[in-house]
Amino acid sequence: MSTAFENSILSDGSRAQSATTGYLIGPVWDFLVLGGGSILPLLLVMYWWPQGADTTPLLASTLLVANLINHPHFAHSYQLFYRDFRARGFGDRFPASLRWRYLFAGILVPLLLAAFFAYCIATRDTLLLGRAVNLMLFLVGWHYVKQGYGMLMVDAVLKRNFFDPADKRWLLVNAYAVWITSxxxxxxTLAVHNYWDLKYYTFGIPDSMMWLAWLIVSATTALMLRVMWKKLSAWRHKTVPLNGAIAYLVSLYLWLLVRHPAMLLVIPAFHSLQYLAVVWRYRLNIERQTDADQRRLFRGRGPWPGFALFLFLGTVLGYLGFWMAPMYLDSWVDYDKALFGGALFMFIFWIFINIHHYFLDNVMWRKNNPDTRRYLFGG
Structure with missing residues (x-):
């Protein structure tokens, strides 16, 4: 999520209805899904799986949860991004700058990723192929902090309690500092690791760089806390974005800076829930605002059947993209399994979807995207 939300609602005629509700879902559900609900489970995971303990049962459980939460969250971004893609990328409903972003993220980025993987396979360069994992990890941190910041901005907009531009800059600076440090x-902490039977390599980080990173995080955290205190201490006079503040803090500090092996298996599910809270509201508003005559399958039945179909398709597409398609290709395509391992296409699909997802989100949730104004805050 980007900085879109606070600015976008100001020019949207439907803002009054959203402002009166003040929540994406409701006060308790917003707390749970935006980040607060992850605190106790993650602490329990740390307790039950201390460093060095066997995490195999936990891994099996998280893979099951991934099919219901993590993978649909990726699929939903494709469903939303490529909806009316021709009109968005080639029509005149969006400004030229936004159209170019749609074309870049929707066409050029997947072509570049496909060319990269094809080159690595053709040249048998497993070292370069493994670098893609590090790129994914780099973008994961960026995605987490931007989404955490976005949740804070969403909550501030819904509460009609906006941040000053200077305060937003400090919040972003702190988010980026935590991202780079993570x-x-x-x-x-890692030199060589395996991802779907392929080794990936990390970079050596000197002590001086690590100390400098922690120093910057400490300084920007102090400034961030000052901003938060100024905003949240006004609770007697106005509704404050408490759930958004929790989402921001949890996304940055608990999800990114606590490097516990067992927690790392569970955190993606909570990140996905945070994302789904916004996406489901967005999609439900699309169904609500769609003229009844345009509902071909569920004419006259309201928004819920179409929304249920959206959820069902997201689950199916997530399973196809993360499991069925790569497993089929790994079984039927002849490649050097001694060199690339036995799950080359599983590796490629997981990396491809993760990296592409970040580019899609960076376009969809921008302040000049009219669909954000219309559907995220439209009901």
Whole structure:
């Protein structure tokens, strides 16, 4: 999520209805799905699976949850992004700058990723192929902090309690500082690791760089806390974005800076829930605002059947993209399994979808995207 939300609602005629509700779902559900609901489970995971403990049962459980939460969250981004793609990328309903972003993320990025993987396979360059994992980890941190910041902005908009531009800059600076530090930590703690039977390599991080990163995080955290205190201490006079603040803090500090092996297996599910809270509201508003005459399958039945179909298709597409298609290709395509391992296409599909997802989100949730104004805050 980007900085779109606070600015976008100001020019949207439907803002009054959203402002009166003040929540994406409701006060308790917003707390749970935006990040607060992850605190106790993650602490329990740390307790039950201390460092060095066997995490196989936990891994099996998280893979099951992934089919219901993580993978649909990726699929939903494709469903929303490519909906009316021709009109968005080639029509005149969007400004030229936004059309180019749609074309870049929707066409050029997947072509570049496909060319990269094809080159690695043709040249048998497993070292370069493994670097794609590090790129994914780099973008994961960026995605987490941007989404955490976005949740805070969403909550501030819904509460009609906006942040000053200077305060938003400090919140972003702190988010980026935590992001870079988390990526340095990954490279610091891992040298060689396996991802779907392929080795990937990290970069050596000197002590001086790590100390500098922590110093910057400490300084920007102090400034962030000052911003938060100024905003949240006004609770006696106006409704404050408490759930958004929790989402911001949890996304940055608990999900990215606590490097516990067992927690790392569980965190993606909570990140996906945070994303789904926004996406489901967005899609439900699409169904609500769609003229009844345009509902071909569920004419006269209201928004819920179409929304249920959206959820069902997201689950099916997630399973196809993360499991069925790559498993089929790994079984039927002849490649050097001694060199690339036995799950080359599983590796490629998982990396491809993860990286592409970040580019899609960076276009969909921009402040100048009219669909954000219309559907996220439209009901």
């Amino acid at each position: 990526w340095l930590l990954v490279n610091r």
